[in-house]
Amino acid sequence: MNRLIIIIIGLILFSATAYAQKPDTVRLRDEIERRQRVRDSVAGKRVITDVITKKNKKLYRPDSTHSPSLAFKRSAFVPGWGQLYNRKWWKLPLVYGGLGGLAGIYIWNRGNYKDFLRVYQLKRAGANQPDESDPQSVKDLFARAAGISQTTIENNVNYHERNMQLCILGFVGFWGIQMIDAYIDAKFIHSYTMDRDLSFKITPGIETGPLYASGNLPSITPVLKLSLTF
Template sequence: MLKQFLVVVILMLSGFCAQAQTQDTVVRKPADTVIIAPPKKVNDAGQRFVPKVKKDKEYHPDTTHIPSLAVKRSLIIPGWGQLYNKKGAWWKIPAIYGGLGALGYSIVDSQRGYKKFLAFYNIKNLGRVPLPTDREYEAYQKYKAEYAIYAGQSTTYFTEIVSNYQRNFQISILGVVAVWGIQAVEAYVEAKFISSFSVDNDLSIKVSPGFINQQPTYAMLTSTDAYIPGIKITFTLK
Protein backbone atom coordinates (compact mmCIF):
# COMPACT_ATOMS: atom_id res chain seq x y z
CA MET A 1 0.00 0.00 0.00
CA LEU A 2 2.81 2.36 0.86
CA LYS A 3 4.59 1.51 -2.36
CA GLN A 4 1.53 2.28 -4.44
CA PHE A 5 1.08 5.59 -2.64
CA LEU A 6 4.70 6.57 -3.38
CA VAL A 7 4.30 5.69 -7.07
CA VAL A 8 1.21 7.87 -7.36
CA VAL A 9 2.97 10.79 -5.63
CA ILE A 10 6.00 10.50 -7.97
CA LEU A 11 3.80 10.46 -11.04
CA MET A 12 1.91 13.56 -9.85
CA LEU A 13 5.16 15.43 -9.18
CA SER A 14 6.52 14.50 -12.62
CA GLY A 15 3.41 15.82 -14.34
CA PHE A 16 3.48 19.03 -12.32
CA CYS A 17 7.15 19.72 -13.21
CA ALA A 18 6.54 19.11 -16.88
CA GLN A 19 3.63 21.54 -16.87
CA ALA A 20 5.69 24.19 -15.00
CA GLN A 21 8.54 24.05 -17.57
CA THR A 22 6.24 24.63 -20.56
CA GLN A 23 5.55 28.33 -21.14
CA ASP A 24 3.52 29.98 -23.80
CA THR A 25 5.60 31.90 -26.33
CA VAL A 26 4.05 35.22 -27.27
CA VAL A 27 5.35 36.89 -30.41
CA ARG A 28 4.96 40.61 -30.25
CA LYS A 29 4.48 42.45 -33.44
CA PRO A 30 6.67 45.51 -33.94
CA ALA A 31 4.97 48.81 -33.60
CA ASP A 32 4.08 50.58 -36.79
CA THR A 33 6.69 53.20 -37.85
CA VAL A 34 5.31 56.50 -38.97
CA ILE A 35 7.65 58.77 -40.98
CA ILE A 36 6.83 62.41 -40.58
CA ALA A 37 7.95 64.49 -43.55
CA PRO A 38 9.63 67.79 -42.75
CA PRO A 39 7.50 70.84 -43.34
CA LYS A 40 7.90 72.51 -46.69
CA LYS A 41 9.61 75.85 -46.71
CA VAL A 42 7.37 78.71 -47.61
CA ASN A 43 8.08 82.35 -48.04
CA ASP A 44 6.28 85.26 -46.49
CA ALA A 45 3.61 85.19 -49.18
CA GLY A 46 2.73 81.60 -48.32
CA GLN A 47 4.16 80.16 -51.54
CA ARG A 48 6.43 77.16 -51.74
CA PHE A 49 10.16 77.96 -51.69
CA VAL A 50 11.93 76.86 -54.87
CA PRO A 51 15.72 77.35 -55.00
CA LYS A 52 17.12 79.09 -58.06
CA VAL A 53 19.10 76.98 -60.51
CA LYS A 54 22.50 78.52 -61.15
CA LYS A 55 23.49 78.30 -64.79
CA ASP A 56 27.11 77.54 -65.52
CA LYS A 57 29.02 80.14 -67.45
CA GLU A 58 29.79 79.16 -71.01
CA TYR A 59 33.14 79.89 -72.60
CA HIS A 60 33.71 80.19 -76.32
CA PRO A 61 36.87 80.94 -78.29
CA ASP A 62 37.39 84.43 -79.67
CA THR A 63 37.15 83.66 -83.38
CA THR A 64 37.75 87.29 -84.29
CA HIS A 65 41.31 87.17 -82.92
CA ILE A 66 43.70 86.24 -85.76
CA PRO A 67 47.18 84.99 -84.75
CA SER A 68 48.67 85.68 -88.20
CA LEU A 69 47.59 89.31 -87.94
CA ALA A 70 49.36 89.63 -84.60
CA VAL A 71 52.59 88.28 -86.17
CA LYS A 72 52.39 90.62 -89.16
CA ARG A 73 51.91 93.63 -86.94
CA SER A 74 54.83 92.64 -84.71
CA LEU A 75 57.10 92.19 -87.73
CA ILE A 76 56.16 95.63 -89.07
CA ILE A 77 56.33 97.52 -85.76
CA PRO A 78 57.70 95.84 -82.59
CA GLY A 79 55.04 95.70 -79.89
CA TRP A 80 52.12 96.22 -82.25
CA GLY A 81 51.15 92.56 -81.99
CA GLN A 82 51.26 92.68 -78.19
CA LEU A 83 49.04 95.77 -78.29
CA TYR A 84 46.67 93.83 -80.55
CA ASN A 85 46.52 90.96 -78.04
CA LYS A 86 45.83 93.47 -75.21
CA LYS A 87 47.03 91.03 -72.51
CA GLY A 88 50.09 92.18 -70.60
CA ALA A 89 50.98 94.84 -73.19
CA TRP A 90 51.53 97.45 -70.49
CA TRP A 91 54.89 95.91 -69.51
CA LYS A 92 55.84 93.98 -72.67
CA ILE A 93 55.99 96.98 -74.98
CA PRO A 94 58.35 99.02 -72.71
CA ALA A 95 60.52 95.91 -72.26
CA ILE A 96 60.73 95.38 -76.03
CA TYR A 97 61.69 98.97 -76.75
CA GLY A 98 64.06 99.03 -73.81
CA GLY A 99 65.96 96.05 -75.22
CA LEU A 100 65.96 97.46 -78.75
CA GLY A 101 67.12 100.84 -77.45
CA ALA A 102 70.05 99.31 -75.56
CA LEU A 103 71.06 97.26 -78.59
CA GLY A 104 70.71 100.30 -80.84
CA TYR A 105 73.00 102.33 -78.58
CA SER A 106 75.52 99.49 -78.62
CA ILE A 107 75.45 99.46 -82.44
CA VAL A 108 76.08 103.19 -82.70
CA ASP A 109 78.82 103.16 -80.03
CA SER A 110 80.56 100.15 -81.56
CA GLN A 111 80.51 101.69 -85.03
CA ARG A 112 81.89 104.98 -83.72
CA GLY A 113 84.67 103.27 -81.75
CA TYR A 114 85.51 101.03 -84.70
CA LYS A 115 86.03 103.99 -87.04
CA LYS A 116 88.06 105.97 -84.50
CA PHE A 117 90.49 103.21 -83.54
CA LEU A 118 90.80 102.09 -87.14
CA ALA A 119 91.98 105.62 -87.90
CA PHE A 120 94.42 105.41 -84.96
CA TYR A 121 95.75 102.15 -86.37
CA ASN A 122 96.31 103.66 -89.82
CA ILE A 123 98.04 106.72 -88.36
CA LYS A 124 100.23 104.53 -86.13
CA ASN A 125 101.02 102.24 -89.04
CA LEU A 126 102.05 105.28 -91.12
CA GLY A 127 104.85 105.94 -88.63
CA ARG A 128 104.72 109.75 -88.81
CA VAL A 129 102.40 112.70 -88.59
CA PRO A 130 100.11 112.62 -91.62
CA LEU A 131 100.62 115.33 -94.25
CA PRO A 132 97.79 117.11 -96.06
CA THR A 133 98.46 114.90 -99.04
CA ASP A 134 98.07 111.67 -97.00
CA ARG A 135 94.81 109.72 -96.83
CA GLU A 136 94.98 109.70 -93.02
CA TYR A 137 95.29 113.47 -92.72
CA GLU A 138 91.55 114.16 -92.39
CA ALA A 139 91.11 111.52 -89.68
CA TYR A 140 94.19 112.82 -87.88
CA GLN A 141 92.76 116.33 -87.77
CA LYS A 142 89.45 114.96 -86.45
CA TYR A 143 90.92 112.73 -83.70
CA LYS A 144 94.14 114.67 -83.05
CA ALA A 145 93.43 115.37 -79.37
CA GLU A 146 92.34 111.80 -78.61
CA TYR A 147 95.15 110.23 -80.63
CA ALA A 148 97.69 112.02 -78.47
CA ILE A 149 96.50 109.87 -75.51
CA TYR A 150 97.09 106.58 -77.40
CA ALA A 151 100.13 107.63 -79.42
CA GLY A 152 102.42 105.49 -77.31
CA GLN A 153 100.50 102.25 -77.98
CA SER A 154 101.54 99.65 -80.53
CA THR A 155 99.69 98.67 -83.70
CA THR A 156 98.75 95.33 -82.05
CA TYR A 157 96.91 97.22 -79.33
CA PHE A 158 94.86 99.12 -81.90
CA THR A 159 94.19 95.92 -83.84
CA GLU A 160 92.68 94.21 -80.81
CA ILE A 161 90.45 97.19 -79.99
CA VAL A 162 89.24 97.41 -83.59
CA SER A 163 88.40 93.68 -83.52
CA ASN A 164 86.49 94.06 -80.25
CA TYR A 165 84.38 96.92 -81.58
CA GLN A 166 83.68 94.99 -84.77
CA ARG A 167 82.57 91.94 -82.80
CA ASN A 168 80.33 94.02 -80.52
CA PHE A 169 78.77 95.64 -83.57
CA GLN A 170 77.91 92.28 -85.11
CA ILE A 171 76.56 90.88 -81.83
CA SER A 172 74.35 93.94 -81.37
CA ILE A 173 72.93 93.53 -84.89
CA LEU A 174 72.12 89.88 -84.15
CA GLY A 175 70.57 90.95 -80.83
CA VAL A 176 68.21 93.34 -82.61
CA VAL A 177 67.17 90.60 -85.03
CA ALA A 178 66.66 88.16 -82.12
CA VAL A 179 64.53 90.59 -80.08
CA TRP A 180 62.49 91.47 -83.15
CA GLY A 181 61.85 87.80 -83.92
CA ILE A 182 61.17 86.78 -80.31
CA GLN A 183 58.56 89.48 -79.80
CA ALA A 184 56.83 88.38 -83.03
CA VAL A 185 56.80 84.74 -81.87
CA GLU A 186 55.51 85.81 -78.47
CA ALA A 187 52.68 87.74 -80.11
CA TYR A 188 51.73 84.66 -82.14
CA VAL A 189 51.76 82.37 -79.08
CA GLU A 190 49.72 84.89 -77.10
CA ALA A 191 47.14 85.16 -79.88
CA LYS A 192 47.02 81.44 -80.67
CA PHE A 193 46.96 79.76 -77.30
CA ILE A 194 45.65 82.43 -74.93
CA SER A 195 43.42 84.91 -76.74
CA SER A 196 41.92 82.59 -79.39
CA PHE A 197 41.59 79.49 -77.23
CA SER A 198 39.40 78.83 -74.22
CA VAL A 199 37.84 75.90 -72.41
CA ASP A 200 34.06 75.61 -72.65
CA ASN A 201 31.53 73.34 -70.91
CA ASP A 202 32.37 70.35 -73.12
CA LEU A 203 35.59 69.78 -71.20
CA SER A 204 35.65 68.95 -67.51
CA ILE A 205 38.49 68.19 -65.16
CA LYS A 206 38.38 66.29 -61.90
CA VAL A 207 41.16 66.10 -59.32
CA SER A 208 40.92 63.46 -56.60
CA PRO A 209 43.31 61.62 -54.25
CA GLY A 210 44.29 58.09 -55.11
CA PHE A 211 46.88 55.37 -54.78
CA ILE A 212 49.55 54.23 -57.20
CA ASN A 213 50.15 50.51 -57.44
CA GLN A 214 53.88 49.93 -57.62
CA GLN A 215 55.48 47.04 -59.44
CA PRO A 216 56.64 44.34 -57.01
CA THR A 217 60.34 44.51 -56.24
CA TYR A 218 62.60 42.79 -53.75
CA ALA A 219 62.25 45.68 -51.30
CA MET A 220 58.46 45.62 -51.56
CA LEU A 221 58.24 41.89 -50.97
CA THR A 222 59.29 42.55 -47.39
CA SER A 223 57.16 45.69 -46.97
CA THR A 224 53.44 46.23 -46.65
CA ASP A 225 53.53 49.59 -48.50
CA ALA A 226 52.55 48.19 -51.91
CA TYR A 227 50.63 51.39 -52.70
CA ILE A 228 51.81 54.96 -52.50
CA PRO A 229 49.51 57.98 -52.26
CA GLY A 230 49.05 60.16 -55.32
CA ILE A 231 46.73 62.59 -57.10
CA LYS A 232 44.40 61.43 -59.85
CA ILE A 233 43.51 63.91 -62.60
CA THR A 234 40.68 62.99 -64.95
CA PHE A 235 39.74 64.87 -68.13
CA THR A 236 36.30 64.23 -69.61
CA LEU A 237 35.09 65.32 -73.01
CA LYS A 238 31.30 65.41 -73.25
Protein backbone atom coordinates (compact mmCIF):
# COMPACT_ATOMS: atom_id res chain seq x y z
CA MET A 1 0.00 0.00 0.00
CA ASN A 2 2.79 2.40 0.94
CA ARG A 3 4.57 1.49 -2.24
CA LEU A 4 1.49 2.33 -4.31
CA ILE A 5 1.14 5.72 -2.64
CA ILE A 6 4.80 6.49 -3.26
CA ILE A 7 4.43 5.56 -6.95
CA ILE A 8 1.34 7.79 -7.36
CA ILE A 9 3.07 10.75 -5.68
CA GLY A 10 6.11 10.24 -7.90
CA LEU A 11 4.00 10.26 -11.06
CA ILE A 12 2.28 13.46 -9.96
CA LEU A 13 5.61 15.20 -9.29
CA PHE A 14 7.03 14.03 -12.60
CA SER A 15 3.99 15.32 -14.53
CA ALA A 16 4.13 18.70 -12.77
CA THR A 17 7.83 19.02 -13.53
CA ALA A 18 7.30 18.15 -17.20
CA TYR A 19 4.45 20.67 -17.51
CA ALA A 20 6.54 23.35 -15.88
CA GLN A 21 9.33 22.76 -18.38
CA LYS A 22 6.98 23.00 -21.40
CA PRO A 23 7.82 26.23 -23.26
CA ASP A 24 5.17 28.92 -23.59
CA THR A 25 4.90 29.02 -27.40
CA VAL A 26 2.55 32.01 -27.48
CA ARG A 27 4.78 34.16 -25.32
CA LEU A 28 7.87 32.99 -27.22
CA ARG A 29 6.29 33.82 -30.59
CA ASP A 30 5.27 37.29 -29.40
CA GLU A 31 8.78 37.95 -28.17
CA ILE A 32 10.30 36.87 -31.50
CA GLU A 33 7.92 39.14 -33.43
CA ARG A 34 8.68 42.05 -31.10
CA ARG A 35 12.42 41.64 -31.64
CA GLN A 36 11.91 41.36 -35.40
CA ARG A 37 9.91 44.59 -35.45
CA VAL A 38 12.68 46.34 -33.51
CA ARG A 39 15.28 45.16 -36.02
CA ASP A 40 13.11 46.24 -38.98
CA SER A 41 12.53 49.67 -37.51
CA VAL A 42 16.27 50.20 -37.03
CA ALA A 43 17.65 48.73 -40.26
CA GLY A 44 14.76 49.30 -42.66
CA LYS A 45 13.17 52.39 -44.13
CA ARG A 46 9.63 53.52 -43.60
CA VAL A 47 7.51 52.98 -46.67
CA ILE A 48 4.89 55.67 -46.13
CA THR A 49 4.13 58.86 -47.98
CA ASP A 50 4.79 62.28 -46.56
CA VAL A 51 2.10 63.92 -44.52
CA ILE A 52 0.45 66.72 -46.46
CA THR A 53 1.06 70.02 -44.67
CA LYS A 54 1.03 73.65 -45.70
CA LYS A 55 4.58 73.31 -47.00
CA ASN A 56 3.83 70.03 -48.79
CA LYS A 57 0.67 70.56 -50.77
CA LYS A 58 -0.55 68.51 -53.68
CA LEU A 59 0.44 70.00 -57.01
CA TYR A 60 -2.90 69.31 -58.67
CA ARG A 61 -6.32 68.36 -57.38
CA PRO A 62 -9.32 67.10 -59.35
CA ASP A 63 -11.82 69.83 -60.21
CA SER A 64 -15.31 68.37 -60.47
CA THR A 65 -16.66 71.67 -61.82
CA HIS A 66 -14.35 71.61 -64.85
CA SER A 67 -16.34 70.37 -67.85
CA PRO A 68 -14.56 68.38 -70.61
CA SER A 69 -17.56 68.75 -72.91
CA LEU A 70 -17.49 72.54 -72.49
CA ALA A 71 -13.80 72.64 -73.41
CA PHE A 72 -14.55 70.51 -76.47
CA LYS A 73 -17.40 72.79 -77.60
CA ARG A 74 -15.39 75.96 -77.09
CA SER A 75 -12.54 74.60 -79.20
CA ALA A 76 -15.07 73.66 -81.87
CA PHE A 77 -16.38 77.24 -82.03
CA VAL A 78 -13.08 79.12 -81.71
CA PRO A 79 -9.66 77.42 -81.99
CA GLY A 80 -7.71 77.75 -78.77
CA TRP A 81 -10.71 78.71 -76.65
CA GLY A 82 -10.73 75.28 -75.00
CA GLN A 83 -7.01 75.57 -74.26
CA LEU A 84 -7.67 78.91 -72.57
CA TYR A 85 -10.46 77.30 -70.57
CA ASN A 86 -8.01 74.61 -69.44
CA ARG A 87 -5.43 77.28 -68.49
CA LYS A 88 -2.95 75.94 -71.07
CA TRP A 89 -1.87 79.33 -72.41
CA TRP A 90 1.33 78.01 -73.95
CA LYS A 91 -0.65 75.94 -76.48
CA LEU A 92 -2.19 78.98 -78.18
CA PRO A 93 0.91 79.71 -80.35
CA LEU A 94 0.92 76.06 -81.45
CA VAL A 95 -2.76 76.08 -82.36
CA TYR A 96 -2.71 79.35 -84.28
CA GLY A 97 0.73 78.67 -85.73
CA GLY A 98 -0.48 75.39 -87.25
CA LEU A 99 -3.78 76.76 -88.53
CA GLY A 100 -2.18 79.98 -89.76
CA GLY A 101 0.57 78.09 -91.57
CA LEU A 102 -1.93 75.86 -93.36
CA ALA A 103 -4.05 78.88 -94.27
CA GLY A 104 -1.00 80.71 -95.66
CA ILE A 105 0.03 77.73 -97.78
CA TYR A 106 -3.52 77.45 -99.09
CA ILE A 107 -3.61 81.13 -100.11
CA TRP A 108 -0.25 80.83 -101.88
CA ASN A 109 -1.32 77.75 -103.83
CA ARG A 110 -4.67 79.31 -104.67
CA GLY A 111 -2.95 82.35 -106.20
CA ASN A 112 -0.65 80.20 -108.30
CA TYR A 113 -3.55 77.97 -109.30
CA LYS A 114 -5.57 80.90 -110.61
CA ASP A 115 -2.58 82.32 -112.52
CA PHE A 116 -1.62 79.02 -114.14
CA LEU A 117 -5.25 78.28 -114.96
CA ARG A 118 -5.64 81.65 -116.70
CA VAL A 119 -2.40 81.18 -118.64
CA TYR A 120 -3.53 77.69 -119.65
CA GLN A 121 -6.83 79.07 -120.92
CA LEU A 122 -5.03 81.77 -122.93
CA LYS A 123 -2.57 79.24 -124.39
CA ARG A 124 -5.39 76.93 -125.32
CA ALA A 125 -7.29 79.75 -126.99
CA GLY A 126 -4.19 80.71 -128.99
CA ALA A 127 -3.92 84.22 -127.54
CA ASN A 128 -0.70 86.10 -128.14
CA GLN A 129 -0.96 88.16 -124.97
CA PRO A 130 -3.20 88.44 -121.93
CA ASP A 131 -6.15 90.78 -121.75
CA GLU A 132 -5.89 94.20 -120.21
CA SER A 133 -8.21 93.09 -117.42
CA ASP A 134 -5.87 90.28 -116.34
CA PRO A 135 -3.76 90.92 -113.21
CA GLN A 136 -0.07 91.68 -113.46
CA SER A 137 0.84 88.25 -112.06
CA VAL A 138 -0.89 86.59 -115.03
CA LYS A 139 0.90 88.86 -117.49
CA ASP A 140 4.29 88.08 -115.94
CA LEU A 141 3.59 84.35 -115.88
CA PHE A 142 2.40 84.42 -119.49
CA ALA A 143 5.66 86.07 -120.54
CA ARG A 144 7.76 83.49 -118.65
CA ALA A 145 5.71 80.61 -120.07
CA ALA A 146 6.30 81.58 -123.70
CA GLY A 147 8.42 78.51 -124.40
CA ILE A 148 6.54 76.12 -122.07
CA SER A 149 4.10 73.55 -123.43
CA GLN A 150 0.45 73.43 -122.50
CA THR A 151 0.99 70.05 -120.82
CA THR A 152 3.51 71.53 -118.41
CA ILE A 153 1.19 74.41 -117.60
CA GLU A 154 -1.69 71.96 -117.08
CA ASN A 155 0.49 69.90 -114.70
CA ASN A 156 1.17 73.05 -112.66
CA VAL A 157 -2.56 73.75 -112.52
CA ASN A 158 -3.24 70.23 -111.19
CA TYR A 159 -0.30 70.47 -108.76
CA HIS A 160 -1.53 73.63 -107.08
CA GLU A 161 -5.12 72.40 -107.08
CA ARG A 162 -4.06 69.24 -105.27
CA ASN A 163 -2.07 71.25 -102.71
CA MET A 164 -5.12 73.42 -102.08
CA GLN A 165 -7.20 70.34 -101.32
CA LEU A 166 -4.52 68.95 -99.02
CA CYS A 167 -4.36 72.24 -97.12
CA ILE A 168 -8.12 72.19 -96.62
CA LEU A 169 -7.97 68.63 -95.27
CA GLY A 170 -5.03 69.53 -93.05
CA PHE A 171 -6.81 72.61 -91.72
CA VAL A 172 -9.92 70.62 -90.83
CA GLY A 173 -7.83 67.82 -89.29
CA PHE A 174 -5.75 70.23 -87.20
CA TRP A 175 -8.92 71.94 -85.99
CA GLY A 176 -10.23 68.54 -84.86
CA ILE A 177 -6.93 67.68 -83.15
CA GLN A 178 -6.99 70.83 -81.04
CA MET A 179 -10.59 69.99 -80.04
CA ILE A 180 -9.53 66.53 -78.88
CA ASP A 181 -6.52 67.99 -77.07
CA ALA A 182 -8.77 70.41 -75.15
CA TYR A 183 -11.11 67.57 -74.18
CA ILE A 184 -8.28 65.34 -72.89
CA ASP A 185 -6.72 68.13 -70.83
CA ALA A 186 -10.10 68.99 -69.33
CA LYS A 187 -10.72 65.31 -68.54
CA PHE A 188 -7.49 65.10 -66.54
CA ILE A 189 -8.30 68.31 -64.67
CA HIS A 190 -11.79 67.01 -63.90
CA SER A 191 -11.01 63.43 -62.88
CA TYR A 192 -7.36 62.91 -61.96
CA THR A 193 -4.78 64.29 -59.58
CA MET A 194 -0.99 64.40 -59.69
CA ASP A 195 0.78 64.78 -56.37
CA ARG A 196 3.84 63.70 -54.36
CA ASP A 197 2.27 60.32 -53.60
CA LEU A 198 3.08 59.11 -57.11
CA SER A 199 6.50 59.98 -58.48
CA PHE A 200 9.67 58.46 -59.85
CA LYS A 201 13.30 59.49 -59.84
CA ILE A 202 16.27 58.27 -61.86
CA THR A 203 19.71 58.67 -60.30
CA PRO A 204 23.13 57.40 -61.41
CA GLY A 205 25.03 55.00 -59.18
CA ILE A 206 27.87 52.51 -58.99
CA GLU A 207 27.68 48.79 -58.24
CA THR A 208 30.79 47.00 -57.01
CA GLY A 209 31.32 43.33 -57.77
CA PRO A 210 32.99 40.69 -55.59
CA LEU A 211 36.73 40.80 -54.99
CA TYR A 212 38.26 37.93 -56.93
CA ALA A 213 41.49 36.20 -56.00
CA SER A 214 43.14 37.12 -59.29
CA GLY A 215 42.56 40.85 -58.89
CA ASN A 216 43.31 43.38 -56.22
CA LEU A 217 40.37 45.68 -56.95
CA PRO A 218 36.65 44.83 -57.18
CA SER A 219 34.84 45.30 -60.48
CA ILE A 220 32.91 48.59 -60.73
CA THR A 221 29.81 48.94 -62.94
CA PRO A 222 27.93 52.20 -63.53
CA VAL A 223 24.16 51.80 -63.15
CA LEU A 224 20.97 53.86 -63.18
CA LYS A 225 18.65 53.57 -60.19
CA LEU A 226 14.91 54.03 -60.61
CA SER A 227 12.98 55.00 -57.47
CA LEU A 228 9.20 54.73 -57.53
CA THR A 229 6.97 56.30 -54.89
CA PHE A 230 3.36 55.19 -54.61
